[in-house]
Amino acid sequence: MLAAIWTSSVLLCVLALGTMVLLVARRLVQRRIAARHAAARRRLLSGMIRFSEDQDAAALGTLVAATPDEVVADAGFEFLSLLRGEEHARIIAVFAAAGVPGRIRSRLDRRREAQRLLGVEILSDFPEAESIACLLAILRADRSAEVRIAAAIALARLDALPPLAEVLSEIGTGGRLSRRMIDLLRRLSFERTGELTDYAVSASGSPFLRAAAIEALSRTGEPRWLGLFSRLAHDAAPEVATAAVGALGKLGHPGALPTLVAAMSGPNWEARAEAAEAAGRLEMPAAIAPLSDLLEDEIWAVRYAAGKALRRLGPEGEAALGALAAGPLPRSQRTASLVLGEGLAA
Amino acid sequence: MIAGWSDEVVLVSVIVAWAVIGCGLAQTAVYVLQLVVAAVAITGRPPVARSTLLWHRYGDVAPPVALIVPAYNEALNIVDSVHSMLALEYPNFEVIVVNDGSKDATLGCLIEAFELVACRRPFEEALVHAPIRGLYASPVSDRLFVVDKVNGGKADAQNAGVNFSRAPVFCVIDGDSILERDALMRAAQPFIEDPERTIAVGGTIRIANGSRIANGRIEEVRLPSRLLAIFQVVEYLRAFLMARLAWSRINTLMLVSGAFGMFRRKEVVEVGGFTRGSMGEDLDLVIKLHRHMLDRRQPYRIEFIPEPVCWTEAPESLRVLARQRSRWQRGALECFFRYRRMAFNPRYGRVGFLGFGQMLIVDVVGPVMEVLGYLLMPAFWLLGILSAEYLLAFTGLVFSYGVFVSVASLALEEAELQRFGRARDLVILTAAAILENFGYRQLNNFWRLRGFWQYLRADQSWGEMTRTGFSAARRR
Numbered sequence: 001m002l003a004a005i006w007t008s009s010v011l012l013c014v015l016a017l018g019t020m021v022l023l024v025a026r027r028l029v030q031r032r033i034a035a036r037h038a039a040a041r042r043r044l045l046s047g048m049i050r051f052s053e054d055q056d057a058a059a060l061g062t063l064v065a066a067t068p069d070e071v072v073a074d075a076g077f078e079f080l081s082l083l084r085g086e087e088h089a090r091i092i093a094v095f096a097a098a099g100v101p102g103r104i105r106s107r108l109d110r111r112r113e114a115q116r117l118l119g120v121e122i123l124s125d126f127p128e129a130e131s132i133a134c135l136l137a138i139l140r141a142d143r144s145a146e147v148r149i150a151a152a153i154a155l156a157r158l159d160a161l162p163p164l165a166e167v168l169s170e171i172g173t174g175g176r177l178s179r180r181m182i183d184l185l186r187r188l189s190f191e192r193t194g195e196l197t198d199y200a201v202s203a204s205g206s207p208f209l210r211a212a213a214i215e216a217l218s219r220t221g222e223p224r225w226l227g228l229f230s231r232l233a234h235d236a237a238p239e240v241a242t243a244a245v246g247a248l249g250k251l252g253h254p255g256a257l258p259t260l261v262a263a264m265s266g267p268n269w270e271a272r273a274e275a276a277e278a279a280g281r282l283e284m285p286a287a288i289a290p291l292s293d294l295l296e297d298e299i300w301a302v303r304y305a306a307g308k309a310l311r312r313l314g315p316e317g318e319a320a321l322g323a324l325a326a327g328p329l330p331r332s333q334r335t336a337s338l339v340l341g342e343g344l345a346a
Numbered sequence: 347m348i349a350g351w352s353d354e355v356v357l358v359s360v361i362v363a364w365a366v367i368g369c370g371l372a373q374t375a376v377y378v379l380q381l382v383v384a385a386v387a388i389t390g391r392p393p394v395a396r397s398t399l400l401w402h403r404y405g406d407v408a409p410p411v412a413l414i415v416p417a418y419n420e421a422l423n424i425v426d427s428v429h430s431m432l433a434l435e436y437p438n439f440e441v442i443v444v445n446d447g448s449k450d451a452t453l454g455c456l457i458e459a460f461e462l463v464a465c466r467r468p469f470e471e472a473l474v475h476a477p478i479r480g481l482y483a484s485p486v487s488d489r490l491f492v493v494d495k496v497n498g499g500k501a502d503a504q505n506a507g508v509n510f511s512r513a514p515v516f517c518v519i520d521g522d523s524i525l526e527r528d529a530l531m532r533a534a535q536p537f538i539e540d541p542e543r544t545i546a547v548g549g550t551i552r553i554a555n556g557s558r559i560a561n562g563r564i565e566e567v568r569l570p571s572r573l574l575a576i577f578q579v580v581e582y583l584r585a586f587l588m589a590r591l592a593w594s595r596i597n598t599l600m601l602v603s604g605a606f607g608m609f610r611r612k613e614v615v616e617v618g619g620f621t622r623g624s625m626g627e628d629l630d631l632v633i634k635l636h637r638h639m640l641d642r643r644q645p646y647r648i649e650f651i652p653e654p655v656c657w658t659e660a661p662e663s664l665r666v667l668a669r670q671r672s673r674w675q676r677g678a679l680e681c682f683f684r685y686r687r688m689a690f691n692p693r694y695g696r697v698g699f700l701g702f703g704q705m706l707i708v709d710v711v712g713p714v715m716e717v718l719g720y721l722l723m724p725a726f727w728l729l730g731i732l733s734a735e736y737l738l739a740f741t742g743l744v745f746s747y748g749v750f751v752s753v754a755s756l757a758l759e760e761a762e763l764q765r766f767g768r769a770r771d772l773v774i775l776t777a778a779a780i781l782e783n784f785g786y787r788q789l790n791n792f793w794r795l796r797g798f799w800q801y802l803r804a805d806q807s808w809g810e811m812t813r814t815g816f817s818a819a820r821r822r
Contacts, residue, residue, distance in 0.1 A: 005739040009746035016746075016753035020776045023760045027769045078398055118399065146539060150403075179407040179538040186406075208542065300470040307468075338468035 040067050041075040048079050052087060057094045064098040069107060072100060077122050092125050101126040105134045116147045124154030132160045139167065145175030149184060156187040164188065164195040168209070176206055185209070185216040193217060197228060200240075210235075211243035218247035226251060230259040238268040245271050249278025257282060261290045264306075272297060273305040280309025288313060288320050295324055295332035303331065307339030359731045362722060369715035370744065372707045377751050383592035388652075388761055397435060397528035400535075408534050409515050409541070410438040411608070414507030416500050417443055417521030421450040423659070424521050425459040430562030431519070432487055436530040440489045443521070444507045447476075447497025452521075456492050460484040467491065473505040473619035481510075500604065501620035501627035508611060508619055517608040518628075522659050524554060524562060525606065529654035533608045536649045543647045545610045545635055548594075548602035549654030550586045552765065553579050555662065564657055567765050569774055574667065576778045577786045578660045583775075584755035587652060591758075594650035598701045600636075602648065604628035606656035613638065626677020633685050636697045652763060668793045675797025678709035713794035719744075720788060745783050752779035 047063040050056070064072060072095075080091060095101075101123065108119045120138060123131045135158075138151040148171050155161040167184075168176060175181070188196055199205050200213040214232060217225050229251065232244035245263045248256035256278070263275035276294055279287040287309070294306035310317040324336035413431055417424050424443070431441045445453045456462060462482035476498030484490040495506050504518055515537055519525060529549060536544040556570035570576055593599040602609070604627060617634040620627040632648060639646040661667040682705050688694045689702035723740065726732035756775055759765070766772060 002735055002739050005736075005743050009739075009742040012743075012746040012750040016750045016779075017776070019757050020753055020772065023757055024769050024772050024776075027760065027764075027772060030764075031769070081398065081402060117403075121399075121403070174540075177540060177542050179409075179541050180404075182407050300472070304468055304470070335468070338466070341466040342468055343465060 037068065037071050040071045044071060044075050045079055048091060060094045061098040064095060064100060069103050073104060073118055073122060096126055101128060101131050108134065108138065113144045113147060117150050120147060120150045120154050124157040127158050132158060139170050145172055149175055149178055149180045153184050156184060164199060177208055181209060182212045185212045186219060189216040189219050200232060207237040207239040211239045214243040214247050218250040223251060223253050226253050226255055233259045233263055238270065241268055242271045242274050245274040245278055249281045252281055254282060254284060257284055257286060264290050264294055269299040269302055273302045276302060276305040276309045280312040283313055285316050288317060292320050292324060295335050296329060303335040307335045311339055356731060359726055366715050366719040369711055373712055374747060376704050376707055380588050380592040381754050383595050384588045384758055387591050387595040388758055400528060400531045401435060404531060404538050405437050407538055408437050409537055410513035411436060411530055411534065412511030412513040412516040413439055413441045414504055414511060414516050414518045415441065415443045415521050416446055416503035417448065417452050418446040419448045419450045419452060420521035421452045421455050424452050425455050426562040427521055427524060430524045432489055433527060434525060434530050435527045439530060442491045442493060442507045442510050444493045444495060444503040446495060446503035453494055460490055461486055462492055469510045471509060472615045473509050475502045475506040499623055501624050502622045505619040508614060511611060514611055515608060516611050518604055519656060520605045520658060523605055524564060524657040526655045529656060532651060532654035540647060543645050544649060545613045545646050546602050546632065546648045547608045548590060548650045549606050549656055550652050551582060551603055551605050551656050551658055553582055553660040554657035555660050567767060569771050572662050575660045575662050577782045580752055580775060580779050580782055583759045584752060587758040588755040590650040591652060596696060597647060598696045599648045599650055600632055600701045601629045602632050605658055624680060625673055626681050629677055629681045633681055637688060640694050671790060671793040672797035672800055675794040676801045678705065679801045682710055713791045716791050717795055748783040748787060749780050752782065
């Protein structure tokens, strides 16, 4: 027994100190590698800056080919993210000629998720068939939902995204709740509106994604969505109804006012607050009366949104607020006074 | 019978000895569990991505965040801290500093540094707090608001900040802390990737003493020059990179530090915000959130992410450190007993069994048993009840195990963050991880016992935290 206790103690100490010795040795090796990578990074960045002046594709291509993959993926694409237009396209062409897409693709089966995510994002700069095939394979098979979403976004950038229903099925239930899905749907908002409207009205769809689809459609600002959004403002899912009301506000179409007024008296307080804000954006005096009523709402956020909307309606709205501030209803009086007094003190 | 003692004395001694050994073994099991789970969590999670990449990836979909900074007598650090917060890399955030009736020049420093002027801003009186004396905005930064209120304690100030905030997510941070530029973006990641379930996220708190600080930013990470602060560096690594990472992995995280934690506003308001007058308001809030979500049978996540780092100033005097540790102990006891109905209650699942079990072993019984062990084992040996060989063997095992756990947390830091630039720092930290077991650990237990005593006497004093300030740290 005694011997076992002492042996355990010695083993624990040896294990602990041995681990630290190994880690210190590893750190020394890593420092040398990091120093080499830092030098390669400096050379690559200088080469890219030089290229923007002399356009010597051969020199930059040679430099890129001689630079470690990690440095190209990190420094190269950090620099590229600062560029737009022709300059960006010229460097991408040099990278493609130097075999960068192939090198990035070969790193995509690595164990580390961050490396795969970065690789997928880089490939979205190379619209070649192999890259698209590789991204499709990742969308279908990667074990991480975030990587699959990143692959879908990359494919959307390359105009090679499969049908939305298929993409959602590949991403899976958990991934569909990520806010990055909002980013993905926004990328479809101009070219593939049909798929977005189909999903927005699909009663079996996830309310979060249906709301995201509505938001993506509203970014087009097209008045043709007025009817769709007005219908969806009465949807049974509160998230969808709220998004539709918000989308009506973004459209800014005067025809939206009756739907917004109806939403102001609905059971969903988030939709009521959104409707108040949207009515403020329309800047129509007809909204003053329903907005004034909302200052008696039991939820503070709704009262405040209504007060702000009234203030946004200009002198008539401010006059209504002034009357409410002097009126007999305590809730309306307090909210109106607070909204009127908001801002830097005189 | 041993050495002529009566059977009763020997029996009592054996029972006490086994109770101490049993508690020690239970603590060991908790640490081994933490270590294994933390190691699995670290190997399974992605390494740190570049800040610019995060911005590119999440910038468009990151939720608005309100940064709430309760400040009490923080005149030394507050301006540097607020500068660092305003320079954060995040697309949509505002900073709400709550001056909690400071007796020093905290408010004056802020007014002067940011040219504050009085303003009005309607807010929801969702949570109770002490009266507001004034509200200020800055013409030089539309992200900054300062709330001046009557002193009511840290939780009270945080509640006032929550009331003023309008963003769906808020982040609490101490007024003496410095956030890394991308900390908000990293902490917001779970709110982006799993927005429906994530209700709270904690980040790592690190000690800034000794580091080079300029313009409210850590320019170079260095170890503190004083041994007491170096011991705390090891302690913080153990607490954050081992314990919190492990508990987060199994969704049983009981503490999101009040020095840097991000919360969804809706749930915090629903549970009544931070409990006023609490010694451990951060622990209290997280337990309330667990209870709330489990009672409603709603799926949720309370996450710990190691990469968002918040730097804070650690006490460098024994007196101040003793007060801090006694207060933490009172906070843990207060929460354990306040929510004792959750302990080992099947309704609360893992939180009830693992979370409260760990609190019971490590925070409630642990310090008492450890000190009892230090006192009784030599006493038993002197009285001839325990043989010298076993006394030495057990003592050796206790210390070598302590060294192993401390060094393991250092190994996790090296595997995950590598924030200490020099290999020499690792050697120093390894030496500190060994040395802290001889004296510092015992002292800590003594302070925790004092906290225990203060809790039993219902002593609610907070104690002053004496700061030297980041400006002083910069000069070192």
